[in-house]
Amino acid sequence: xxxxxxxxxxxxxxxxxxxxxxxxxxxxxxxxxxxxxxxxxxxxxxxxxxxxxxxxxxxxxxxxxxxxxxxxxxxxxxxxxxxxxxxxxxxxxxxxxxxxxxxxxxxxxxxxxxxxxxxxxxxxxxxxxxxxxxxxxxxxxxxx
Amino acid sequence: xxxxxxxxxxxxxxxxxxxxxxxxxxxxxxxxxxxxxxxxxxxxxxxxxxxxxxxxxxxxxxxxxxxxxxxxxxxxxxxxxxxxxxxxxxxxxxxxxxxxxxxxxxxxxxxxxxxxxxxxxxxxxxxxxxxxxxxxxxxxxxxxxxxxxxxxxxxxxxxxxxxxxxxxxxxxxxxxxxxxxxxxxxxxxxxxxxxxxxxxxxxxxxxxxxxxxxxxxxxxxxxxxxxxxxxxxxxxxxxxxxxxxxxxxxxxxxxxxxxxxxxxxxxxxxxxxxxxxxxxxxxxxxxxxxxxxxxxxxxxxxxxxxxxxxxxxx
Numbered sequence: 001x002x003x004x005x006x007x008x009x010x011x012x013x014x015x016x017x018x019x020x021x022x023x024x025x026x027x028x029x030x031x032x033x034x035x036x037x038x039x040x041x042x043x044x045x046x047x048x049x050x051x052x053x054x055x056x057x058x059x060x061x062x063x064x065x066x067x068x069x070x071x072x073x074x075x076x077x078x079x080x081x082x083x084x085x086x087x088x089x090x091x092x093x094x095x096x097x098x099x100x101x102x103x104x105x106x107x108x109x110x111x112x113x114x115x116x117x118x119x120x121x122x123x124x125x126x127x128x129x130x131x132x133x134x135x136x137x138x139x140x141x142x143x144x
Numbered sequence: 145x146x147x148x149x150x151x152x153x154x155x156x157x158x159x160x161x162x163x164x165x166x167x168x169x170x171x172x173x174x175x176x177x178x179x180x181x182x183x184x185x186x187x188x189x190x191x192x193x194x195x196x197x198x199x200x201x202x203x204x205x206x207x208x209x210x211x212x213x214x215x216x217x218x219x220x221x222x223x224x225x226x227x228x229x230x231x232x233x234x235x236x237x238x239x240x241x242x243x244x245x246x247x248x249x250x251x252x253x254x255x256x257x258x259x260x261x262x263x264x265x266x267x268x269x270x271x272x273x274x275x276x277x278x279x280x281x282x283x284x285x286x287x288x289x290x291x292x293x294x295x296x297x298x299x300x301x302x303x304x305x306x307x308x309x310x311x312x313x314x315x316x317x318x319x320x321x322x323x324x325x326x327x328x329x330x331x332x333x334x335x336x337x338x339x340x341x342x343x344x345x346x347x348x349x350x351x352x353x354x355x356x357x358x359x360x361x362x363x364x365x366x367x368x369x370x371x372x373x374x375x376x377x378x379x380x381x382x383x384x385x386x387x388x389x390x391x392x393x394x395x396x397x398x399x400x401x402x403x404x405x406x407x408x409x410x411x412x413x414x415x416x417x418x419x420x421x422x423x424x425x426x427x428x429x430x431x432x433x434x435x436x437x438x439x440x441x442x443x444x445x446x447x448x449x450x451x452x453x454x455x456x457x458x
Binding site: 002017033040048051055056065069075081099111 | 149150152155166170175191231232234236238240241248251252255256258270275289291292293302306308310317321416419429
């Protein structure tokens, strides 16, 4: 269990992660989270209810969502990742890991797909939105 | 069962679609474009994703729709949007989003940043009102921004640390982003890094060979680039010099990380997570334990007096 809370930014920290480890102050400073208070960024606002239910409610739906969160995310992403994602490592029993090879970059396509091609990523927000739900699921390989 | 999952999947997708439609600024912009097409807009439409924010990066990270993107209908002058990404109507080509764009993260992770919250910006200032010393830099670095964002805090509205496999993806993405920035620093500062001196050395070695690498421009990674070949060689040579000075090591200790450590498990159980869902925690606990071990050996002298030590992380 992290045993401290950074009094500058509120992050959960371990006492041994403090700066100047030769001293034992009762109120330690930490660099790992906020550079001893120098980095101050406004927290992100609360989640919309739909999403916070999916994240934290812990029911059947939320479990299903969390197991497939990467595929849900890429259904809605505007950009595609340029690196090569290596899924071979995840076929065994070991804990899942994310492996990517090659240079990583994010790319965005044009507003409309080329004639005859399926809409992808950001184009799903514009093209053929009457069948949007099916298009989105098909974009990550689920056939409906 | 399969039907069940399919139904659940389409319910979730519909819910997410409705949610993003109502709160995500990028989605709203794209929907405006769709409406224009449906109304039979005949002019060419382009989208300009803006790279500049006028608000203070420390206080605001919720951009308004006019801040994230602008529609361009018809012709435009490309001169005044240097930093922006222009999305063409129908080109079949892909445009890169620079890592310095505030939209880099929200466009890729709509489920982490559902409102299109800004990612890293280059103009977030430090707050040094109650720190003793000042640092020379003016703005928060990419690494510091990411480190701040992946912390778990008391009043937590961060999705990032609870996103499980998406957190893994985010971490890899963020790390490669930092490394890209470090690599381009090395590329753009070859003069200051005195790459010429390294060059002389390597050319002497390669002289007389028909070497294909002499074609094109060579970029040399300095020994300060952590993890690079020069960095590794330098540390190896240091280690060998120490061996030459005091003799060969008596102890060779291997210390491995165990994701079943009670510290890790206790914490994860609280949030109903698996060790693989929080790789950052395992790493931090490993570092703490490693430091303890080294302190025990050096100061606690469990193996007797220590004259020198070196360690390597793999």
